[in-house]
Amino acid sequence: MSELVVAEGLVKRYAVRGGTVAAVDGAGLRIEQGTALALVGESGCGKSTTGRLLLGLERPDEGTVEVGGESVHALGKRGLRALRRRMQPVFQDPYDSLNGRMTVGQIIAEPLRVHRVEGDAKAKVRELLKTVTLSPDLAGRYPHELSGGQRQRVAIARAIALEPEFLVCDEPVSALDVSVQAQVVNLLRRLQDERGLTYLFISHDLALVRHLAHRVAVMYLGRIVEEGDTAELFADPRHPYTQLLLAAAPRPRVRENRAPLQRLGEAGGALAERTGCAFAPRCPLATDRCRTEDPKLRPLPGGRSAACHYAETAEAVPA
Numbered sequence: 001m002s003e004l005v006v007a008e009g010l011v012k013r014y015a016v017r018g019g020t021v022a023a024v025d026g027a028g029l030r031i032e033q034g035t036a037l038a039l040v041g042e043s044g045c046g047k048s049t050t051g052r053l054l055l056g057l058e059r060p061d062e063g064t065v066e067v068g069g070e071s072v073h074a075l076g077k078r079g080l081r082a083l084r085r086r087m088q089p090v091f092q093d094p095y096d097s098l099n100g101r102m103t104v105g106q107i108i109a110e111p112l113r114v115h116r117v118e119g120d121a122k123a124k125v126r127e128l129l130k131t132v133t134l135s136p137d138l139a140g141r142y143p144h145e146l147s148g149g150q151r152q153r154v155a156i157a158r159a160i161a162l163e164p165e166f167l168v169c170d171e172p173v174s175a176l177d178v179s180v181q182a183q184v185v186n187l188l189r190r191l192q193d194e195r196g197l198t199y200l201f202i203s204h205d206l207a208l209v210r211h212l213a214h215r216v217a218v219m220y221l222g223r224i225v226e227e228g229d230t231a232e233l234f235a236d237p238r239h240p241y242t243q244l245l246l247a248a249a250p251r252p253r254v255r256e257n258r259a260p261l262q263r264l265g266e267a268g269g270a271l272a273e274r275t276g277c278a279f280a281p282r283c284p285l286a287t288d289r290c291r292t293e294d295p296k297l298r299p300l301p302g303g304r305s306a307a308c309h310y311a312e313t314a315e316a317v318p319a
Contacts, residue, residue, distance in 0.1 A: 004166060004198045005031040005054060010063035012049050012222075023049040024060070025222035028297075029200070033165070036192065036199035038213035038230070040206065040245070046222040047202045051168040054200060055087055056080055067166060085115055088159040092171035094151030098143040104129075104154050105139035111161045128157040132187060149180035153187065160191065170202045185212055206249045210234055218242045221278045224297055228304035238306040240283045277308075285310065 012024040024046045031037045039047045052058045054065055056072040065072040070083055088111075091097040098107055108128055109121045117124075126136040132153040143151055152172065159167055169188065173181040185208055191197055203209050209216060210230060217227040218241065226239040237243045277295050280286040289309055297307040 001032045001034065003030050004033040004068055005029065005200070006064075006066045007050075007054060008064050010050065010053055010065070011061045012046075012053060012058065013061050022222050024053065026063075027219065027222060027224050028063075029054075029217060029224070031166075031198055031200060032214075033198055034192070034196045035214040036201050036212055038201045038203060038209040038216045039219055040203060040209055040216060041219035042245075043204065045219045047219055048170050050219070051089070051170050051200055051202050055089055055168055056084065057089075081115075085162045086164050087166040087168070088162065088164045090152075090155055090159050090167055090169045090172045093175045094148055094155050095143075095175070097155055098151055100143050102142075103139065104141050104143070104146070107143070107154060108139075108157045108161055111158060115162060117162070124161070125157075128161055131160070131191075132157045147180075148176050149184060152176060152180075152184055156184075156187065156191070160195070160197075163195070164197075166198045166200075168200045168202070171204070172201075173208065174203070174205065181208065188212065206234075206246065218245065223278065223307065225279065225308070226304075226306045227297075228300075228302070232302060232304065238300060238304060238311040239279075239308045240285050241279050242306075 007027070007029045010024050010027045011022060013020045013022050027046070027050055029037065029039070029050070039050060041047055049058065053060050054067070054072070056065070059073055067083060067087055070079070072080070072083065075083060102110070105122065105125045108125045111117075112121050112124060122139075125139055129136045129138060134150060134153050134157070138146070138150070138154075143154070146154065172188070173184050176184060188199070189212060192199065199212075201209065201213055213230050215228065216230050216233050217224050218233075218239065219225070220241050226233065226237065226242045233242065234246065237246055276291040276293055277283070277286070280290040283290065287309075293309065295307045295309045297305050298311075299305050300311055
């Protein structure tokens with residue numbers, strides 16, 4: 001299976017009072033065509049910024065992004081416009097992502113108009129509404145007349161209007177009622193099966209990630225600290241941060257024979273300069289080596305990777 005999305009060495013800095021902060025700090029991702037990669041981590045770790053960099057909505061200070069073999073940030077306006085037909089976002093909040101002054105039909109048809117797609121736009125809108133299990137009669141309604149779940153389905157219909165290959169779904173169900181979340185996730189799975197879509201699924205909900213994603217990448221302070229097959233990562237996390245994330249979930253699935261780890265502490269200041277592993281100040285397993293030597297993301301057996309000096313024997317690391 002070929003890789004549709006390849007991002008390497010992504011860095012994105014923002015100016016803040018007192019200096020700069022790296023929202024993304026050397027992150028790399030590879031997503032195979034037709035699969036879903038989940039990007040997980042705490043709020044503020046750089047997940048959404050990474051998604052925007054992949055879509056070309058922001059330009060990285062360092063690093064490259066390729067989608068279908070084309071360099072997103074090396075293209076001119078015309079080339080990027082054509083590439084954007086192949087990749088689309090689904091944002092977190094359906095209340096803010098839809099224009100309240102436009103009807104549902106106008107919202108879904110807008111990408112067709114912007115990219116000058118020929119054909120009967122009204123017929124296409126009706127077809128798309130049916131695809132996301134909404135009545136075509138809703139085309140004349142306004143967003144405020146719809147429920148949250150209906151609005152997110154409209155956002156998904158708009159995202160697939162140009163028949164893209166790649167969707168960045170940024171917390172697509174976190175603003176919805178729990179009863180509706182599973183319906184939207186099942187819709188995304190069905191669309192992937194039917195259309196061969198490739199997803200970057202940004203989320204903090206590990207239960208949903210386990211249900212949807214083929215692989216998982218764990219981000220901490222702008223860096224990927226672990227990546228691997230979903231089932232293997234949930235069953236046997238190799239980075240202490242991943243272990244603590246899973247232990248904090250309502251239904252953890254860490255190995256039964258692992259000694260319990262202490263509670264995850266507060267993150268250090270984003271502007272703080274430090275040597276060694278960025279997670280060391282919070283890690284219950286940190287050693288002097290961790291505090292002085294920065295671990296690089298490296299391959300492990302079974303197609304896994306982790307940025308931990310003791311990834312192979314995390315349980316045995318002395319406190």
